[in-house]
Amino acid sequence: MSSAVNILLAEPRGFCAGVDRAIEIVERALQKFGAPIYVRHEIVHNTYVVNDLKSKGAIFIEDLADVPPGATLVFSAHGVSRAVQEEAAARGFNVFDATCPLVTKVHVEVAKLAREGYEFIMIGHKGHPEVEGTMGQLDSGIHLVEDVADVAHVKPAQEDKLAVVTQTTLSVDDAAEISAAVRARFPKIREPKQQDICYATQNRQDAVKLLARQVDVVIVVGSPTSSNSNRLAELSRKLGVPSHMVDSAADLQPEWLEGRGRVGLTAGASAPEILVQAVIDRIRALGAVAVQRMQGIEETVKFPLPKGLKLDA
The missing domain is CATH 3.40.50.11270 (Rossmann fold)
Structure with a gap:
């Protein structure tokens, strides 16, 4: 290196x-x-x-x-x-x-519209626990689409009352493309007032778009099962920058950094900062001379704990 x-x-x-x-x-x-x-x-x-x-x-x-x-x-x-x-x-x-309260918001919307007679198209990854949880809010009437091609195969019982919901950790760009295909096929479809993709997923993807322009390789700290971490690595590759996911600093391969003077580093929404610092230490040991922070959105969102777990409870 x-x-x-x-x-x-x-x-x-x-x-x-x-x-x-x-x-x-x-x-x-x-x-x-x-x-x-x-x-x-x-x-x-x-x-x-x-x-x-x-x-x-x-x-x-x-x-x-x-x-x-x-x-x-x-x-x-x-x-x-x-x-x-x-x-x-x-x-x-x-x-x-x-x-997550942002997932609960989707569940509440599904339950409310189902009572009004709506069927649903859900954009998401089959087998992901969030998708299973959301689709499991109803006994039937939710059609899963994973990509644009799936949209053509949806067969709702009726098209007058049809709504779309989204897994919260998808690629923002992929979801927009699939949503456009859904709208083209079902022009009357009802969309959520605010997009379902969560603020943190959006912010981390936006940051990678900025990061990828300035570096030669992107390292994403995140576990293989983490949907939002996988999307960060995918996004970087789509932008033409090689990207590798690491579950821990030990996964980092020195050859990934060969001849690459600028290394971008990010972490999925479920990856703790202690792992990011360990990766920085490993890259330093391999010869890194400087660490710089990008300018970015400061997140101030905080969600309350359930009753019965507060400190005074």
């Missing part, structure tokens, strides 16, 4: 308000009720965060049958289906819902 390597840090990057809140819910539950606390699905899609919470007494499960009666259960930030909520209530767990 050439010796004069400069690191440019994206702003904003890393944790968003929904992730902060979800992790704090698990930590507060551990403090208040003691270990173990059960969490349905990874609380957020980050290996470091999950392992850290496991070391404190969190047990991550997919099947509610693995949770003993009377236990405290936390739903992950991605949200859950109505069936999971109902099963948890029937089993009598002490439940705290760490679903």
